[in-house]
Amino acid sequence: MHEHALTAIESIAAAPRETYRHIQLDRLTPVIGAEVCGVNLSEGVSKEQFAEIHRAFLENHVLVFRNQKLTKDQQKEFARQFGTLRALPLSDIDGDDPEIVLIRAGKKSRFVAGEVWHTDGTADPAPSHSSMLYMHETPELGCGGDTLFANMHLAYEMLSPVMKEFLLGLTAVHDGAVPWKGFTPPEGLPKTEHPIVAKHPETGKPMLFVNSGFTTHIPNLSEEESDAILNMLFQLVEREQALNCRIRWEPGTLVFWDNRCTQHRAVWDYYPYSRFGERVTVLGTQPAAAEPHRVMKEMELAD
Numbered sequence: 001m002h003e004h005a006l007t008a009i010e011s012i013a014a015a016p017r018e019t020y021r022h023i024q025l026d027r028l029t030p031v032i033g034a035e036v037c038g039v040n041l042s043e044g045v046s047k048e049q050f051a052e053i054h055r056a057f058l059e060n061h062v063l064v065f066r067n068q069k070l071t072k073d074q075q076k077e078f079a080r081q082f083g084t085l086r087a088l089p090l091s092d093i094d095g096d097d098p099e100i101v102l103i104r105a106g107k108k109s110r111f112v113a114g115e116v117w118h119t120d121g122t123a124d125p126a127p128s129h130s131s132m133l134y135m136h137e138t139p140e141l142g143c144g145g146d147t148l149f150a151n152m153h154l155a156y157e158m159l160s161p162v163m164k165e166f167l168l169g170l171t172a173v174h175d176g177a178v179p180w181k182g183f184t185p186p187e188g189l190p191k192t193e194h195p196i197v198a199k200h201p202e203t204g205k206p207m208l209f210v211n212s213g214f215t216t217h218i219p220n221l222s223e224e225e226s227d228a229i230l231n232m233l234f235q236l237v238e239r240e241q242a243l244n245c246r247i248r249w250e251p252g253t254l255v256f257w258d259n260r261c262t263q264h265r266a267v268w269d270y271y272p273y274s275r276f277g278e279r280v281t282v283l284g285t286q287p288a289a290a291e292p293h294r295v296m297k298e299m300e301l302a303d
Contacts, residue, residue, distance in 0.1 A: 008157035033245030106274035118213025123176035144270030195289035
């Protein structure tokens with residue numbers, strides 16, 4: 001690992017964090033993920049607990065709530081505190097609730113969604129703010145079906161100063177047809193151009209905003225240049241385990257992740273066993289490009 005990558009990890013790991021009074025927080029890794037204890041989501045959260053959960057969400061990007069017993073309405077009520085829920089046409093989903101997507105795989109499955117590193121829905125003009133997956137059923141053998149999450153603030157900081165500066169101002173195309181490769185995609189799938197280096201809408205921090213699940217090319221570059229740059233960025237996420245936390249699911253676990261600054265990957269290592277959960281998604285906003293003057297100033301301070 002390059003020296004600037006190690007420096008980036010040390011900087012994020014050592015960043016000052018305030019204490020929590022109304023929840024207990026146990027970090028999963030130095031750079032991403034935390035378990036939240038002392039909260040029963042079925043009873044709702046107090047104003048003080050919500051404020052601390054929101055802060056923990058921005059600091060850790062992935063929050064895990066264990067041993068929860070939630071109805072669909074309770075899960076949605078918690079999610080709505082962070083924004084409006086996405087509703088899909090019933091013809092596009094299993095089940096009878098437009099705000100809940102069923103995440104199911106079992107013996108009859110021939111593939112599962114999300115086996116490559118990706119960020120949900122980046123082909124949309126306004127990708128989602130976050131998602132919450134509540135797990136009902138895990139593989140009967142007692143293991144398998146973990147989900148990996150990667151910190152895309154850190155992925156950007158791991159790049160060399162020259163590469164960081166090069167990527168500022170560039171855009172990339174995200175195509176909703178990419179996951180349908182080998183199949184006939186439905187009509188009307190979105191295709192959108194987003195900045196490669198976006199800024200988090202709440203914290204303002206720069207982050208890498210491309211992913212192998214949807215990003216196809218950089219229109220400012222030739223095809224060969226675009227492929228070389230994107231493959232390098234995709235491989236960074238695949239290679240650098242320091243970016244990651246790994247969530248082991250149990251029935252009653254709810255995971256809440258920031259879709260704006262993370263990627264995730266589902267591990268399908270439990271066939272022919274089953275896994276089943278329900279996911280809700282909070283609507284987001286159109287990504288804005290990171291501010292070059294702010295990034296350059298931060299780079300100078302780091303030097």
